[in-house]
Amino acid sequence: MKSLDEQSRILKAIAHPHRMEIIRRLKGDGCNVSEIQKNMGLPQSTISHHLLIMKNAGILSSRRNGTTVCYSIQIEEVKEILDILSGV
Amino acid sequence: MKSLDEQSRILKAIAHPHRMEIIRRLKGDGCNVSEIQKNMGLPQSTISHHLLIMKNAGILSSRRNGTTVCYSIQIEEVKEILDILSGV
DNA sequence: AAATAACATTCTGATAATATAATATTATGA
DNA sequence: TCATAATATTATATTATCAGAATGTTATTT
Numbered sequence: 001m002k003s004l005d006e007q008s009r010i011l012k013a014i015a016h017p018h019r020m021e022i023i024r025r026l027k028g029d030g031c032n033v034s035e036i037q038k039n040m041g042l043p044q045s046t047i048s049h050h051l052l053i054m055k056n057a058g059i060l061s062s063r064r065n066g067t068t069v070c071y072s073i074q075i076e077e078v079k080e081i082l083d084i085l086s087g088v
Numbered sequence: 089m090k091s092l093d094e095q096s097r098i099l100k101a102i103a104h105p106h107r108m109e110i111i112r113r114l115k116g117d118g119c120n121v122s123e124i125q126k127n128m129g130l131p132q133s134t135i136s137h138h139l140l141i142m143k144n145a146g147i148l149s150s151r152r153n154g155t156t157v158c159y160s161i162q163i164e165e166v167k168e169i170l171d172i173l174s175g176v
Numbered sequence: 177a178a179a180t181a182a183c184a185t186t187c188t189g190a191t192a193a194t195a196t197a198a199t200a201t202t203a204t205g206a
Numbered sequence: 207t208c209a210t211a212a213t214a215t216t217a218t219a220t221t222a223t224c225a226g227a228a229t230g231t232t233a234t235t236t
Contacts, residue, residue: 004105007173011103016194017092020099034212043196048214053193067203067212077172084165084172085095104224122182131226136184141223155182155233 013057014078018042019050020085026060027079031070101145102166106130107138108173114148115167119158 002010014020018040025036037047051071054060061074073079090098102108106128113124125135139159142148149162161167 001174002176004108007176008103008105008108010173010176011099011108011169012193015096015099015103017096020092020096037213044213045197045215046195049195052214064202064213067210069213075176077176080172081099081169084168085098086089088090088095088098088163088165132183133185133227134225137225140184152183152232155180157183 010057010059010075010078013054013059014081016050018046019054020082022047022050022054023059023073023078023082026071026073027082031072033069033071098145098147098163098166099169101142101147102169104138106134107142108170110135110138110142111147111161111166111170114159114161115170119160121157121159 014023021040022036025039033047033051034044037044040047051060051062055062055071059073059075059078060071062069062071064070102111109128110124113127121135121139122132125132128135139148139150143150143159147161147163147166148159150157150159152158
């Protein structure tokens with residue numbers, strides 16, 4: 001079991017509207033980053049930055065696939081947390 | 089259903105080790121603030137500050153009871169989230 | 177009303193988070 | 207190897223958070 005400190009680091013990495021939306025989009029069709037970026041209408045560097053924050057927190061992993069990079073959710077619990085929140 | 093912005097505000101208010109510990113203590117025996125403060129070994133103003141942050145986010149409510157103030161958890165989902173996290 | 181207990185608020189410097197422009201990297205195709 | 211697409215990194219200015227000391231408030235007891 002992770003320490004409170006580690007647990008709160010995970011939470012912190014989720015606790016941002018843009019990042020919550022990114023996670024939600026990754027939950028569905030998966031990894032198409034540039035599509036997410038277009039749909040969210042944010043600069044590419046901003047999206048990339050948020051992705052990095054979540055990757056550093058261990059929430060996401062990435063694998064390159066030719067010129068694109070595919071992100072996916074590593075910590076299943078994160079999905080549950082978002083589901084709970086959406087019912088609040 | 090709350091907006092992503094509101095949802096992330098709730099998460100943000102939880103995403104701190106001290107605050108997670110406070111919530112955990114409130115889950116059990118409830119509201120005795122000064123006891124929590126002693127157990128956590130933090131200055132009273134620091135605890136009070138964290139309590140206010142969570143109250144402003146709507147997570148906690150408080151009612152005065154003579155000279156003491158009793159805090160309790162308002163958003164049940166917060167407990168679930170902590171439970172999920174503790175299993176990560 | 178003075179003393180005390182239990183909290184809350186204000187203030188301050190320190191640190192961290194945010195957004196985005198600019199630039200760099202990596203991979204593919206002509 | 208040039209051009210282009212997709213993504214990452216760096217740099218920077220702005221804003222938000224943190225901890226805790228100092229001080230203020232509210233309620234009780236005598």
